[in-house]
Amino acid sequence: MSVDLGTAQESAVRRLIARFSWPMLLLLCVMATAYGFAIEHPVVVFNLTYLTLAIVLFYLERTMPFERTWLENDGQTFANIAHTLTSKGLVQGLVTFSGVIGITAYITPMQGEGYGIWPREWPLFIQVIMTLVIAEFGLYWAHRIAHEWPVLWKFHAIHHSVTRLWIVNTGRFHFIDSVFSILLGISLPLALGAPLEAITWLSAITAYIGMLTHCNVDMRFGVLSWVFNTPGLHRWHHSKKISEGNKNYGENLVIWDQVFRTWINPDRRPPANIGIMEKMPAGFIAQLAWPFKQIRSQIKRKDNS
Ligand SMILES: [Zn+2]
Ligand SMILES: [Zn+2]
Numbered sequence: 001m002s003v004d005l006g007t008a009q010e011s012a013v014r015r016l017i018a019r020f021s022w023p024m025l026l027l028l029c030v031m032a033t034a035y036g037f038a039i040e041h042p043v044v045v046f047n048l049t050y051l052t053l054a055i056v057l058f059y060l061e062r063t064m065p066f067e068r069t070w071l072e073n074d075g076q077t078f079a080n081i082a083h084t085l086t087s088k089g090l091v092q093g094l095v096t097f098s099g100v101i102g103i104t105a106y107i108t109p110m111q112g113e114g115y116g117i118w119p120r121e122w123p124l125f126i127q128v129i130m131t132l133v134i135a136e137f138g139l140y141w142a143h144r145i146a147h148e149w150p151v152l153w154k155f156h157a158i159h160h161s162v163t164r165l166w167i168v169n170t171g172r173f174h175f176i177d178s179v180f181s182i183l184l185g186i187s188l189p190l191a192l193g194a195p196l197e198a199i200t201w202l203s204a205i206t207a208y209i210g211m212l213t214h215c216n217v218d219m220r221f222g223v224l225s226w227v228f229n230t231p232g233l234h235r236w237h238h239s240k241k242i243s244e245g246n247k248n249y250g251e252n253l254v255i256w257d258q259v260f261r262t263w264i265n266p267d268r269r270p271p272a273n274i275g276i277m278e279k280m281p282a283g284f285i286a287q288l289a290w291p292f293k294q295i296r297s298q299i300k301r302k303d304n305s
Pocket of ligand 1: 042143147160
């Protein structure tokens with residue numbers, strides 16, 4: 001009996017990568033971000049880390065994909081990037097605008113006075129965990145309402161209309177959907193007086209976990225899926241079946257899914273055939289207009305009946 005050592009070694013390496021890549025990549029990103037804060041260049045280091053994560057995941061998607069059919073071009077790459085940039089641009093604009101009207105003045109650095117009941121004297125990492133858990137409550141409900149309320153679903157359907165999962169559709173959200181979810185996510189920690197550092201950590205971790213969540217890499221998660229929103233859970237969330245798709249709403253953590261009983265992780269392979277029942281136009285501009293047209297024709301139908 002002969003054993004092909006090359007293949008055996010390769011599959012052992014693959015198994016190791018599958019088991020440890022998700023927590024290791026997240027941990028490395030968190031460590032890099034902490035270093036960015038330590039050298040007082042958090043934004044530059046965040047951007048470099050995010051780019052590196054994208055390159056590593058892009059490579060892994062090609063060498064060890066979870067779903068081989070998802071590697072095929074779906075003609076949506078331009079639309080994915082255009083939605084990402086529009087949403088990011090608009091959110092950036094909103095941040096500037098809230099600075100002009102004075103809202104951002106409430107986000108003060110750790111050293112500052114602060115307001116509200118936030119325990120600023122506690123260690124930063126505990127404050128970051130608190131921010132993640134509290135923001136997650138708003139993010140959970142923003143996401144759940146976007147699935148359960150037909151008007152908002154029209155906007156959120158843009159994200160779900162893709163037929164493959166990969167890192168480039170991480171930021172594919174209609175800008176209305178993005179703004180709604182960010183407003184709900186950030187308002188609670190903000191109202192309680194979370195410091196600037198904690199809010200910055202929240203946005204960095206959300207960006208890293210978001211890209212990991214959508215990656216098409218063969219990974220194992222085990223008990224991590226009980227706490228974190230892993231790609232394994234999110235693949236169920238992109239299912240066409242309502243009973244599977246209207247579950248796993250968590251953005252970073254799934255604790256509110258656990259509390260409100262929307263957490264699922266069946267012991268079988270999630271569907272490769274993902275998407276939505278509605279027909280979504282292929283072009284970016286048509287996709288931006290689609291929810292408005294849908295809502296208008298629904299109102300018309302109601303008026304006529
Ligand atoms: Zn969703
Ligand atoms: Zn998604």
